[in-house]
Amino acid sequence: MDFPYLIGWAALSVTLGAIIFGAGRRLGREEEALRIRRQDDGKEAAFYFRGLNFLLADEPDKAIEEFIKFVRINSETVEIHLSLGKLYRARGEVGRAIRIHQNLIARPNLSVEHRTAALYALAEDYRQGGFVDRAVDAYRQVLNVDPEHRAALAGLQGMHENEGRWDMALDVLKRLEKVTRAPDPRREAHIRVRMGMEIQSRQGSGVVSDEAMDHYQTAIKVFPGCVEAHRLLGEAQLTQGRTRGAIKSFEALKTSRPSHFFMLAEALRRAYERDGDPGGFEKCMNEAVHAFSSSARLVVYRARMLEEQGRLVEATELLRAGMAKHPGSLGIICPLIPLLAKQNLWQEAVATAQRQLDRMLAVQHAFQCARCGFKAQDIYWKCPQCLQWDSMEPL
Numbered sequence: 001m002d003f004p005y006l007i008g009w010a011a012l013s014v015t016l017g018a019i020i021f022g023a024g025r026r027l028g029r030e031e032e033a034l035r036i037r038r039q040d041d042g043k044e045a046a047f048y049f050r051g052l053n054f055l056l057a058d059e060p061d062k063a064i065e066e067f068i069k070f071v072r073i074n075s076e077t078v079e080i081h082l083s084l085g086k087l088y089r090a091r092g093e094v095g096r097a098i099r100i101h102q103n104l105i106a107r108p109n110l111s112v113e114h115r116t117a118a119l120y121a122l123a124e125d126y127r128q129g130g131f132v133d134r135a136v137d138a139y140r141q142v143l144n145v146d147p148e149h150r151a152a153l154a155g156l157q158g159m160h161e162n163e164g165r166w167d168m169a170l171d172v173l174k175r176l177e178k179v180t181r182a183p184d185p186r187r188e189a190h191i192r193v194r195m196g197m198e199i200q201s202r203q204g205s206g207v208v209s210d211e212a213m214d215h216y217q218t219a220i221k222v223f224p225g226c227v228e229a230h231r232l233l234g235e236a237q238l239t240q241g242r243t244r245g246a247i248k249s250f251e252a253l254k255t256s257r258p259s260h261f262f263m264l265a266e267a268l269r270r271a272y273e274r275d276g277d278p279g280g281f282e283k284c285m286n287e288a289v290h291a292f293s294s295s296a297r298l299v300v301y302r303a304r305m306l307e308e309q310g311r312l313v314e315a316t317e318l319l320r321a322g323m324a325k326h327p328g329s330l331g332i333i334c335p336l337i338p339l340l341a342k343q344n345l346w347q348e349a350v351a352t353a354q355r356q357l358d359r360m361l362a363v364q365h366a367f368q369c370a371r372c373g374f375k376a377q378d379i380y381w382k383c384p385q386c387l388q389w390d391s392m393e394p395l
Ligand SMILES: [Zn+2]
Pocket: 369, 370, 371, 372, 373, 374, 383, 384, 385, 386, 387, 388, 391
């Protein structure tokens, strides 16, 4: 059984237990009532405990049958219906969950609290069932009653994202952030990027409005490490012929997110080239690859460039330094070995390859249990996972 499933069962069991307890207490009021109720109560308890036993025996279908019998006797109890509906949804039986929740909502004397809970549950059913419009509508109804319902806000926000309705997604995100007081800058930045992209795609290529660029700029302000915002802003500035601005936009990522800066290196090269300043690019890259925070991917990008320019010695130096900084990085070793070979540095090439193979061998599993698949570097005569004796074979 998976986790949401278990939670569903746990919630149901607790609710049913509370109801039996409550029913038991009510019994004490009158002798005659006690006698009559005791029969019913005995029946309820029997269904409940049979259900619980089936549940413990991992037989959810039979358990659900018993719980339904319980629900028939206790048809007024809203919590049981809510729990049962949740359980059906967790099992993927969305249709049944929807029916339960719709019936609840149709009750004339339902409290506001229960109606809201049932509406939210119905929204979740619709979402899981793929009924987008109905889910959105149900979330909105929940929020009409309780504008600070966090789960409904989060659900609605997610629906708008899935639909690609970015302005609405942003609007609901702002409401959610206000309620939770937990800002989500990465989400906001990417929503703003999408809003800008949408404006740009409406306008067609070759034109970039200030409105689109405003979105990219806000995205960067909200989350300075947003690669897409830097890239799109820089590209837009290039389209407008503002090469210095583009250079600044691409380069900003070097400090705000050095791990991802390599993703904009090629765009930056183009911008410098168009600006007629290839030396500027050279200088920027030298700083970036030798910075403390430089990534292996950036080192490889720069080394490839140097190699293309025939600067083999510099490229080799850079990769050697990169290897010392990022030991075991295949991205660096793969271009380094042929580069060494190209310069007839065979001994170093072989030694580098050997070192890497040793490193890989050291972390590779050498034995595997033929019974359960457990893997280990050393042999276990008794498998620690399935406890079988002498079941491990060399790989
Ligand atoms: Zn085993």
